[in-house]
Amino acid sequence: MTRHGVLRALPANRRDRFMALAKEVSFPEETRIAEEGSPADRFWIIHTGNVALDISVPGRRPVVVETIGMGELLGWSWLFPPRLWHLGAEATSPVRAWEFDATAVRELCDEDPVLGRALITYIAHIIADRLMAARTRLVDLYGPYRAGAIHR
Numbered sequence: 001m002t003r004h005g006v007l008r009a010l011p012a013n014r015r016d017r018f019m020a021l022a023k024e025v026s027f028p029e030e031t032r033i034a035e036e037g038s039p040a041d042r043f044w045i046i047h048t049g050n051v052a053l054d055i056s057v058p059g060r061r062p063v064v065v066e067t068i069g070m071g072e073l074l075g076w077s078w079l080f081p082p083r084l085w086h087l088g089a090e091a092t093s094p095v096r097a098w099e100f101d102a103t104a105v106r107e108l109c110d111e112d113p114v115l116g117r118a119l120i121t122y123i124a125h126i127i128a129d130r131l132m133a134a135r136t137r138l139v140d141l142y143g144p145y146r147a148g149a150i151h152r
Contacts, residue, residue, distance in 0.1 A: 006045055006073050009122035014115040021105060022098035027091040034075065034089040036062075041083070041102050043075030049095030053087045062088050066133060076123045078102035 007015055025044070027033055034040070036056050050069045054062035065087065068074060074097065077085050083102070109116030 005071050006119070006122055010118050011114060014112060014118070017108060017112065018105075018115060018119075019098075021100050021108065023100075025097055025099045027095040027097070029091055029093050031091045031095075032088065033091060033095075034085045034087070036085050036088040038085055039083060040075060040077035040085045042099055043073065043078050043102060043105075044097040044099050046070055046072050046074055047096040047098065049091060049093040049097075051095060052090050052092050054090065055087060062090075065137070066130060067092065073123070073126055076126060079106070079120070079123060 007019075010018055022045075024047075027049075033044070033051060036054075046069055048070060050067050051074055052064045053066045053068065054064045057063050074089055075085070077083060079102075105119075109119060
């Protein structure tokens with residue numbers, strides 16, 4: 001169980017309290033798990049499968065910005081007001097996951113500040129990593145040294 005990043009990030013003596021809130025779920029391939037702009041009232045830890053994170057583009061299909069898989073946390077928007085999904089999410093293969101009710105986890109974090117601090121620190125790292133990955137993709141797409149760019 002502790003192979004999952006978020007569980008490794010929590011103090012060992014707090015993991016059982018956190019996992020008591022988990023519910024096992026599965027999503028068939030091509031299932032929309034979250035829609036950008038809709039209420040973020042839950043999150044998941046992926047057991048198996050892959051999920052594409054995407055952004056809505058008017059007049060086009062959503063644009064995939066990242067793919068996540070086993071052991072990764074799907075969703076952090078539940079933690080911060082206005083608690084709306086910043087990205088959409090779609091299963092790109094059959095997915096099994098632990099699902100957590102966001103309100104229950106926020107209440108647990110309030111009751112147990114040590115667990116709360118560990119969870120928020122872990123989520124801050126995820127946000128930072130995803131921001132850096134997005135930055136790298138933007139530099140690749142629009143930077144002065146992208147493939148085919150003219151150098152002067």
